[in-house]
Amino acid sequence: MSLDMKVDGKSKNRADDLAQGILGTPMDRPEGLLKVTGEALYAAEDLPGNCTFGMLVSAPAQGDVTLSNEAEIRDMPGVLAVIHDPRMVRNAAQGTMDEAPVQGVDHAAYAGQAVALVVAESFEAARHAAQSVKLGLSGEEGPIDPQAVETEESEGNRFVRGDLDKAMASAAHTVDAVYTTPSMTSAPMEPHAAVAWWDGDKVTVRASLQMLKYNRNELADCLGIDSENVRLLSPYVGGGFGSKLGISPEAVAAAIAARELGRPVRVVLHRRQMFEVVTRRSETRQHIRLAADGDGRLTGLGHEVLVSNLPDEPFSEPVTQGTHFAYPAENRLIRKEVARIHRPAAGSVRAPGEAVGVTTFEAAMDELACAAGMDPVELRLRNIPEKDPEQGIPFSSHMLEPTLREGAERFGWFDRDPELRARREGEWWIGTGMAAAFRVNILSEAQARVRLTAGGAVVETDQTDIGTGTYAILTQIAGELLGLPADKVETRLGDTDLPPGSGSGGSWGAASTGSAVWLAAMELRQRIADAMGCDEAELTLKDGQATCGNVTQPLEEILGGESLVGHGHVKPGDALEEVMQSTYGAHFAEVAVNDVTGETRVRRMLGCFAAGRILNEKTARSQCHGGMIWGIGMALTEGVTHDRRTGRMVNRDLAEYHVPVNADVPPLEVHFVEERDPWAGPMQAKGIGELGICGAGAAVLNAIHHACGVRIRDLPATPDKVLAGLLQ
């Protein structure tokens, strides 16, 4: 039996009528204690007996690869094998690719590509041997500068209507600006790691991955075997942020090596390889044009972008994704060009598209507010579309106005003096800035199983918890529907032997796999109601007791020693065509800019967000905190530097690639505006994992401008750039 649902229309609000009362609460993570005490074993920590250790060898430049001293390496103490296999992959697969990424390591397509694996009896021996490999690299090198090559247009992103040039020429207020953002990296705390072992024709890989059902097919395709013969285990993942969406070089190499050696092989990426062989966020060049009438209403908008990727990569940074639906403007010109260059592969990094696209667009909107002499919040309020500006369909819900108003109120926004350089404390210019946040909402196919016994319920799916709180929310969903406290629900994740969930990515994990768990538990409710002879809608389940009309019975009694198994399966449906679904929010930041040095410090930051039903108030808040901190990094410190001669990442470690540290992060405030989005599926919940980063950096950049009058369009706003502005 299975309860299937294709989300074609609106769902009823059932969750608010359920009795257990744990859904939405800030419940602690059930696995939290295991994590903070080190009991939760991550991929590289859970080693089978007789395990061997591999280290990937990175090519310092492009070229055809020869291993010059392979025999010498094989003779080094402890070395078991040097693997240089055509099935090894050039870079990690793109998210939901479901097939092998580009394979073959005879040619290094970019400086930093992993081209061989050395396996040894110890990690130290493998690392030293890998460092001792001498590579011969020859042949032509491809271009590395996205601005210096012919580009191809990405048709799917194009939208042209009216005449933007004419709109600009006749507008009361205009903005015409070019923004640039550098390559960025996910930098999860847990590096990519894989431990592979074979049993006959079957391979098991314990790995750090986000989307197991796709990763399983990707690995099988890489190895040329049936997916049935691949089992992946990712019970705990120490951060992903998109970098672990697709199968990556270490997992493929570990599986190949384990087969060859007949022993388990562990491969962990070096932190420097974390920058190079998994995907980066593409650098972008964004030409933004805005035309507005005297009231600040947009009459035209242009967003023309240049991004890059390696040849043969299907992904290109969807920078304009949010621009298509954010603001109404009759005249529109949205297009994207892709430069094929030989930097490390570009792929999804937290909020692909909106993270950089909304940030720059919201900075440009701030420029428009200044040009029009209008309050930036008011400018947004005047430009809220009534329906999707391009598709003409309604929004499932549109929460920008309530989040703007509540955020502005709580932040004390309207107390600001709109004048630039109006507030000074000693050497510091103080200013405030804001930005809107929006991120498309996506539902993805997912399945889950719930088994109910006298002892409680067990939730099972291959869904991953990448630190987001999946264990907690799936436990809450099952507990809510089945009337069980959290300690009577066990959630098992991250094993391809379990029903395929949606995977974690695109902010869709909670709402998608959560809906599958909902449906599985709903099926069980129906069967309990059947057993009691009533309608499911009349059934109340609470604390292990079932009530129908005047009859209350312990669940245990109804089960009579048996177990009930429910299976839920959710698929996206026509709802996607009928309405536009998005999450919304508003960011507010106060910064101090040092007049002597150009250093910027964020003094406080507030975000107000709406994403349908909030499933767990604590984990949702953590996601928003994380997103806002990413925004601080994007605005002030983060950027990969590519060597101009080789394209190699120069600052490829965490000492030189500057993510914000504690001292960079001020008190953060997060508020949720509760809503129920009936189009979002049975729980009426939307994704929130990425909303917090969308536009966050713009609030900081806009605050810098308000503080000291310096507009930074080349991110990040490091002291040298701000100082150059101050000196003008």
Add this chain to the structure above:
Amino acid sequence: MRPFDYTRAENVSDACAAAFAPEAQFIAGGTNLVDLMKLEVMAPGELVDINRLGLDRIEESDGGLRVGATVTNSDLAADARIRQDYPVLSRALLAGASGQLRNKATTGGNLLQRTRCPYFYDTDSACNKRSPGAGCAAIGGETRNHAILGTSEHCIALHPSDMAVAMRALDARIEVQPQDGPAKAYEMDRFYCLPGDTPHIETVLEPGDLITSVWLPAPKGTRQVYRKVRDRASYAFALVSVAAVIEMEEGRISHASVAFGGLAPMPWRDVEVDALLAGAEPSADLFDEAADILLQGAQPQEGTEFKLPLARRALRAVLEEATL
């Protein structure tokens, strides 16, 4: 990391003797060395552990303070006498690295930490410091944390220390026990070597030489300022830093010693800057002239040009603060 031998020295002379061996290297906190060994930027065949030599004391001596070579950065920054009489040093220490690193990093090790030039850290890149004669990939490459003073056509690497900058302003002396012969003491400008055509030679230390302590004379100024400009609020190397030790008498500067980080291959000090300030009445013009003198020989790369205005403004602000 290359396999290596490990020896724990029990006394200074044993340590010096052990380190005299080819490819031997002292290890104290290891916060820099171990990273470099993992990357095989440094590959010593033997490590001589000096953590048990009893060099972890701070003692009053000869009118100043003698700081043992293995006193940790955290302990030194927290010492009451340092905080009272040498606040510029305490502040510089606390501006460096992170709490965890400062708990391990030592005084001697900090003086000897290697540059953070990314091409030095990348064994695939040409680096005259790592492989003499190989060339310098930083020149013509991506520069930011690089020097603009005291460089050569062979190397533009920067000395990354905060602590050493404050010590330079305090006229610290570095005390060294050679493997044979009597102890020596070096003024800091005699201790460090500019790159010239031998960027791999960073100090005057010979094989087997052990830094045993740093002696701080009685402070010559009570107005002490350390200012560090950096990309993020913590755990980032200085773009520019300034340490100033100033004494005022009747509205005039009676003593000035100013040292700089983020600008040069060694903690930088310009005697002409100090000479200009000494005896002068503080003014914006004076401070600008000091900056002119400091930066007159600067040779920035494309990525380090910003350090010229930044150093000027940081110097001016520090001198204003110290002479108020």
